[in-house]
Amino acid sequence: MKIQLQDGSIKEIEKGSKEAFDVLNHSTSHLMAEAISELYPEAKFGFGPSIEEGFYYDIDFNDQVITDDDLAKIEKKMHEIASKGQKIIRKEVSKKEALEIFKKNPYKVELINGIDSQITIFSQGEFVDLCAGPHLLSTEPIKHFKLLNIAGAYWRGDSKNKQLTRIYGTSWYSDEELKNYLQMVEERKRRDHRLLGKQLDLFMISEYGPGFPFWLPNGMTLRNNLIDFWTKQHIKYDYEFVDTPIILSRELWEISGHWDHYRQNMYTLKIDDKDFAIKPMNCPGGILVYKNSIHSYRDLPIRMAELGHVHRHEASGALNGLFRVRTFTQDDAHIYCRRDQLTDEIITLLNFYEEMYSVFGLKYSIELSTRPEEGYIGDIEVWNQSEKILEEACRKSGHEFKINPGDGAFYGPKLDFKLKDSMGRIWQCGTIQLDMNLPHRFGMYYIDENGEKVEPIMLHRACLGSVERFIGILIEHYAGAFPEWLAPVQINILPVNNNYHLNYAKELKDLFKKKGYRATLDASEEKLGYRLRNSQVKKIPLTIVIGDNEVKDRSVTYRRYGQKDQVTISLEEFIKMVDKDIEMKIAY
């Protein structure tokens, strides 16, 4: 298929490509704008790009509120216009001409005034838009689209500016693709950790504590198992563990710089007329531990891990289930090392993270965030060197990464590990940060081979990031059907008949308990089908049915979650299988 570029050239592209999707969606956003300008002549348009899964357009409706009914109306108009199959015409204009065309639209005027290069406009019928393309040759292929939702969005992404109405939509080349996409959106909703968290009694959030999650017994089991694994991994990688106080005095936060920079996001309180703060981060406490004794160059690297319970005052509108909360547990660690140990430490960390995430089958991407344009501390030479070290560590250990320019912390560059939730939203989980600030501020040192005091290099790192967020991602990743090693209940035992089979069932439950399995026995006076269904609804990995045959042979008939077939094996084999599943952390 053919598309037209900004310079007027025609390019042949493949219909299934990402580029083709983008062009279609961009042209659909123009079609939507055309429909809107017919229905609401006063509407002024801002940005209207294609995005990952569709498109949006930001529109100033002069304070008129747009509802779902309006969306339906706009969609109808779009179909009407598209059926005419208008040509999409590109034209080059001068700045003066452009300003004349868009004189009624302050947003486009602002954009035009910011353009130094060639200005192009694309038009279809009566509708003209300032645009760099690329576009379809006509509106003819635009048939299979849907407007999805309405949102508010600040002009140019700045909360100081006016908020426009953003309409999101998605557009595809065939009805089948559109249907598939909408079906996938539904599936994502079914996997939403907030929904599953409720269904499976994992956690709750009370209106008495917005953003402060409660862990219910099932969720706590899951969490404890995760943390148990986490602890073992850290022991394997030679970490020590500490725990530092949740409340510390204002002076400490002044030294660390948090009191000045981030007080708005900190919960503060007075104790005996003195200012204190609830920790939003663990580093200052960790540093006090480091400073509690004198360290020799021989002691380094020191790797100190802490499951730190932090509180941050997040904006009310930012709260989102377990993904964005006001209190969470960071699987934090601080590594203090010499300069010559740094690269190896980072490579080890990269491998460590790889090992952790792969246990869950989670895909991730790495971003290297570099020095911010402004507000950074320390000298550029050290920054450049540090960035190079992070880069080199990725290269040496064979990890691909993307550079995220200017997004580093003010105190140093970092590697961020991003995981996707079921909605396709990206969440930062792991991080490795090089800190060129705190060791100095806190006057940290170790004694080198000449007996001199030397400042150590400090790495902040979190692998899961937030235990809460990570579990949220796990819930969605597994759609609530956890592998045995994590599942709140691993085995559900169903006796066919309580008069004849209950004894063996109880014997099994006792045995499983001794083995450390989490097993339940459902001896309620319900039909087997009913109890089996309950077992599936609760997403219990293994459901075993005990009847005459099993009692006679001392065997077990089991069925895995989500599978229809039943397998009968000896009790010994069953135990061997469960042990292996748990040990190997197998997910079915």
Place this chain on the structure above:
RNA sequence: GCCGGCUUAGCUCAAUUGGCAGAGCAACUGAUUUGUAAUCAGUAGGUUGUAGGUUCGAUUCCUAUAGCUGGCACCA
């Protein structure tokens, strides 16, 4: 925090134009003793988020407020 939307039984949702708050599931009680995704019958369950207002009368309309939610901004 900002722009929209939502809030009815433990859960999922109904309730005509403003006119007696209702169902399924879960719970409880009883019967049923069950071989792979819902046995039957009954009982109980509510200050319709909260506080005001309009009205003879409010789940329904208005105002405020809290929480949730789709985005935006924010995320050290």
